[in-house]
Amino acid sequence: MSFYSNLSKNELLSEIDKLEKRYNAFKEQNLKLDMTRGKPCSEQLDMSMEILDIPSKELRKAADGTDTFNYGILDGLPEAKALFAEMLEVDKSEIIIGGNSSLNLMYDTIARAMSLGILGSTPWSKLDKVKFLCPSPGYDRHFAICELFGIEMIVVEMKQDGPDMDVVERLVADDESIKGMWCVPKYSNPDGITYSDEVVDRIAALKPKAADFRVFWDNAYCVHHLSDKPDKLKNILTACKANGNDNLVYIFSSTSKITFPGAGVAMMAASVENLNGIRKSMAIQTIGHDKINQLRHVKYFKNLDGINAHMKKHANILKPKFDIVLQILEEELGGKGIASWNKPNGGYFVSLNTLDNCAKEVEKLSLEAGVVLTKAGATFPYGKDPRDRNIRIAPTLPPVEELKKAIEILSISVQLVSARKALSNM
DSSP states (O other): OOGGGGSOHHHHHHHHHHHHHHHHHHHTTTOOEEESSOOOOHHHHHTTGGGGGSOGGGSSBOTTOOBTTSSOOTTOOHHHHHHHHHHHTSOGGGEEEOSSOHHHHHHHHHHHHHHHOSTTOOOGGGSSOOEEEEEESOOHHHHHHHHHTTOEEEEEEEETTEEOHHHHHHHHHHOTTEEEEEEOOSSOTTTOOOOOHHHHHHHHTOOOSSTTOEEEEEOTTTTOBSSSSOOOOOOHHHHHHHTTOTTSEEEEEESTTTSOTTSOOEEEEOOHHHHHHHHHHHHHHOSOOOHHHHHHHHHHHOSHHHHHHHHHHHHHHHHHHHHHHHHHHHHHHTTSSSEEEOOOSBSSOEEEEESTTOHHHHHHHHHHTTEEESOTTTTSGGGOOTTSOEEEEOOSSSOHHHHHHHHHHHHHHHHHHHHHHHHHTO
């Protein structure tokens, strides 16, 4: 039961009046605060500027003598493979280096399966129906790829340790048209959940009816910690091998939020057999990705310790912002029974749940007061949150003072919508 449902009608009207006065005071400021996407702020981008200062003569030749300025090396420089294989905890034979976007690699992987199939399977586009499991709340761009290709999406509830595996196991075992599952396994988008060892083991042991079923393991936040005691994620590829499921998983990541989102390095890891199948079409699709940028990143970081040291600088910028969000949410909404939220140990988001059937109205009120949020419902397939309650908060981009105002406006909006709902129920 919410705090407001315990108030009398007069008490509730008085509370609404106070909230409206606070809300209108913000509205009169004509604010324009953008909280839509998890973008690094300018201070984070400035941290990597020295990567551009590496002399061009140091970027001309790779360790094996490859001229990075010329054609060649389809799937990544050996030293880039070695560095990012260490980051993803795979062997360097199990990784491909792409362009600047892991989303592009995911899109290409779906498109390839649609047009060519997977390791000799029937191309998905020739099947009557293709379905994907979508742990939700989840990443809207994953869902957009499925929607574009006409892949039917099935919502799977996210629990505190990962997807509801009872549902996942049952569905993949019974339905051959289920060809994949999206996962953001560490500091998930938006809940900030890291999958438990048990969940990873159960995913690795799946026995899907479809031989071409693949887990799309988007490990975007594998090194994006906010504390000195980061979450630990069990190695999915190792677990798959232990279960004789070597080909079950595709792993994706990038340096988009490590260096520059517009000029990072993306990577994909999988079994050697999976990657060899992908290389066949890559040889026709591309002459190779940006080797200069790959070498630039290797020279800059040198090793995994270099990446981890860099990520601590990110945490020093981001943790105070996350702390501000959590503090204001607690001060404004704590103990009122009208909202709940996660307290992530890493990643880029805070996931806020309002009362049922309130998120869209909260988004609308926030927008009218000058705060642009990720669209309510976006964290579910087809943009339809069945309970209309989830709102993704992206604290990283705004300056601190703007962030404070944005979260206060959001919190006031949650209270107003909740109080008005309680009044209408009287």
